[in-house]
Amino acid sequence: xxxxxxxxxxxxxxxxxxxxxxxxxxxxxxxxxxxxxxxxxxxxxxxxxxxxxxxxxxxxxxxxxxxxxxxxxxxxxxxxxxxxxxxxxxxxxxxxxxxxxxxxxxxxxxxxxxxxxxxxxxxxxxxxxxxxxxxxxxxxxxxxxxxxxxxxxxxxxxxxxxxxxxxxxxxxxxxxxxxxxxxxxxxxxxxxxxxxxxxxxxxxxxxxxxxxxxxxxxxxxxxxxxxxxxxxxxx
Amino acid sequence: xxxxxxxxxxxxxxxxxxxxxxxxxxxxxxxxxxxxxxxxxxxxxxxxxxxxxxxxxxxxxxxxxxxxxxxxxxxxxxxxxxxxxxxxxxxxxxxxxxxxxxxxxxxxxxxxxxxxxxxxxxxxxxxxxxxxxxxxxxxxxxxxxxxxxxxxxxxxxxxxxxxxxxxxxxxxxxxxxxxxxxxxxxxxxxxxxxxxxxxxxxxxxxxxxxxxxxxxxxxxxxxxxxxxxxxxxxxxxxxxxxxxxxxxxxxxxxxxxxxxxxxxxxxxxxxxxxxxxxxxxxxxxxxxxxxxxxxxx
Ligand SMILES: Nc1ncnc2c1ncn2[C@@H]1O[C@H](COP(=O)(O)OP(=O)(O)OP(=O)(O)O)[C@@H](O)[C@H]1O
Ligand SMILES: [Mg+2]
Numbered sequence: 001x002x003x004x005x006x007x008x009x010x011x012x013x014x015x016x017x018x019x020x021x022x023x024x025x026x027x028x029x030x031x032x033x034x035x036x037x038x039x040x041x042x043x044x045x046x047x048x049x050x051x052x053x054x055x056x057x058x059x060x061x062x063x064x065x066x067x068x069x070x071x072x073x074x075x076x077x078x079x080x081x082x083x084x085x086x087x088x089x090x091x092x093x094x095x096x097x098x099x100x101x102x103x104x105x106x107x108x109x110x111x112x113x114x115x116x117x118x119x120x121x122x123x124x125x126x127x128x129x130x131x132x133x134x135x136x137x138x139x140x141x142x143x144x145x146x147x148x149x150x151x152x153x154x155x156x157x158x159x160x161x162x163x164x165x166x167x168x169x170x171x172x173x174x175x176x177x178x179x180x181x182x183x184x185x186x187x188x189x190x191x192x193x194x195x196x197x198x199x200x201x202x203x204x205x206x207x208x209x210x211x212x213x214x215x216x217x218x219x220x221x222x223x224x225x226x227x228x229x230x231x232x233x234x235x
Numbered sequence: 236x237x238x239x240x241x242x243x244x245x246x247x248x249x250x251x252x253x254x255x256x257x258x259x260x261x262x263x264x265x266x267x268x269x270x271x272x273x274x275x276x277x278x279x280x281x282x283x284x285x286x287x288x289x290x291x292x293x294x295x296x297x298x299x300x301x302x303x304x305x306x307x308x309x310x311x312x313x314x315x316x317x318x319x320x321x322x323x324x325x326x327x328x329x330x331x332x333x334x335x336x337x338x339x340x341x342x343x344x345x346x347x348x349x350x351x352x353x354x355x356x357x358x359x360x361x362x363x364x365x366x367x368x369x370x371x372x373x374x375x376x377x378x379x380x381x382x383x384x385x386x387x388x389x390x391x392x393x394x395x396x397x398x399x400x401x402x403x404x405x406x407x408x409x410x411x412x413x414x415x416x417x418x419x420x421x422x423x424x425x426x427x428x429x430x431x432x433x434x435x436x437x438x439x440x441x442x443x444x445x446x447x448x449x450x451x452x453x454x455x456x457x458x459x460x461x462x463x464x465x466x467x468x469x470x471x472x473x474x475x476x477x478x479x480x481x482x483x484x485x486x487x488x489x490x491x492x493x494x495x496x497x498x499x500x501x502x503x504x505x506x507x508x509x510x511x512x513x514x515x516x517x518x519x520x521x522x523x524x525x526x527x528x529x530x531x532x
Pocket of ligand 2: 040041042083161
């Protein structure tokens with residue numbers, strides 16, 4: 001589904017990704033862990049087309065993403081739930097949600113409406129607040145909206161960046177429940193998360209990132225791999 | 236008492252309506268400018284020349300026998316590919332460089348100078364005055380008003396309302412607002428940002444061209460006709476808030492009223508200083524203008 005080989009990326013002169021290789025199979029949840037500033041978000045941004053790769057390749061379902069714009073990549077089936085959620089302030093909850101439909105311009109209106117209906121049924125709090133401006137929602141609700149926004153589309157691969165950051169424990173539970181649902185629905189998920197234990201419960205495999213490189217790959221169910229991960233990411 | 240009513244009816248109200256007919260055209264210009272700025276962060280210095288281009292296109296097409304009603308559709312339609320090409324081939328060239336604010340400013344300024352000279356070469360420097368497309372006048376409440384001005388007010392207000400509906404009530408508008416606020420995120424949801432940029436620029440240019448068609452019968456047509464008008468449109472955009480649609484409408488109607496009414500009491504020479512004085516005052520109190528930028532809450 002997702003294959004990254006020897007990926008390099010720069011911000012100006014700083015060489016942030018220094019040869020990242022990783023992959024995610026169909027229906028697999030892959031954790032991406034590492035300390036602050038090692039390049040986890042940059043990996044996601046490079047996949048999504050926000051940051052150009054200076055070398056290496058990213059393939060989604062066999063298609064090379066090099067040189068494609070983020071909207072073209074989205075239409076290939078990539079859904080992004082970014083750090084800080086990035087809800088649009090001048091747009092209502094419903095307008096924010098409906099932007100997720102642009103991923104699949106060929107889908108029929110009826111199917112689109114059905115997808116919106118399912119999203120509002122799944123997130124009743126968003127349905128109640130559908131006419132409010134998106135940024136008047138609480139942090140947890142905004143995170144739900146950011147998740148719902150990619151769920152109404154036709155994503156096959158989701159990139160989710162620190163979805164529980166700064167949220168109350170009850171909402172954290174809810175978010176991991178959603179990620180579990182998405183996994184059962186067969187999506188491939190690349191999950192960046194500081195809450196490593198919770199993430200490992202839902203993940204199949206994981207990678208540890210250090211200073212722009214993947215330094216460890218492991219099986220989420222293996223106690224040995226987990227122990228090595230904790231050594232790598234602990235300060 | 237009777238004198239007061241006479242004054243209102245025969246002096247103040249007609250002047251206000253004259254101001255309004257200019258006001259709607261100014262708002263159409265300012266809308267194009269402010270939407271382009273709100274989305275692309277580009278100050279289109281060539282906007283006044285696109286306005287002149289619209290007027291000249293109308294003049295030429297009218298010479299070929301195209302009627303006024305067809306011009307109202309045809310000229311904006313012809314301006315769309317021109318605006319699209321300007322965005323794609325000129326603006327996009329410098330759009331991703333680090334000094335893009337200054338570069339796009341200089342680029343569109345240069346483009347405006349070229350367009351102005353092209354118009355001079357093609358049509359000569361002299362002033363031309365198209366015939367009034369709608370002749371006659373109507374008496375309303377004892378006031379005699381030229382029909383064309385009444386049409387201009389009605390058509391302009393309807394167009395402003397249509398722009399508002401498109402921007403704030405349609406999916407296309409939501410895409411524009413989303414891209415204006417956060418182009419990367421909008422893009423990752425599937426908003427075709429490049430096409431939205433080019434399309435919005437073209438739309439703004441088409442609005443400028445349409446203002447040219449509408450105002451040509453009132454203010455006559457000459458190659459530098461954009462200069463005076465663009466100053467007013469820029470003032471409106473600055474007072475209303477750069478990138479704000481509400482701001483362009485409110486400030487456009489307000490400032491043209493100030494101009495119209497004040498010219499009853501003071502020499503017209505002073506009406507520009509008055510308008511710019513208001514701009515300075517507004518900026519002292521609210522440096523970002525009256526309303527918030529497109530895409531922001
Ligand atoms: N836009 C940018 N311009 C320049 N440098 C950047 C930019 N964004 C991030 N960086 C730098 O690149 C490095 C990697 O950043 P990145 O955001 O990918 O890290 P991260 O692993 O996601 O960290 P965190 O856990 O804090 O989210 C950091 O050193 C950061 O300072
Ligand atoms: Mg990060």
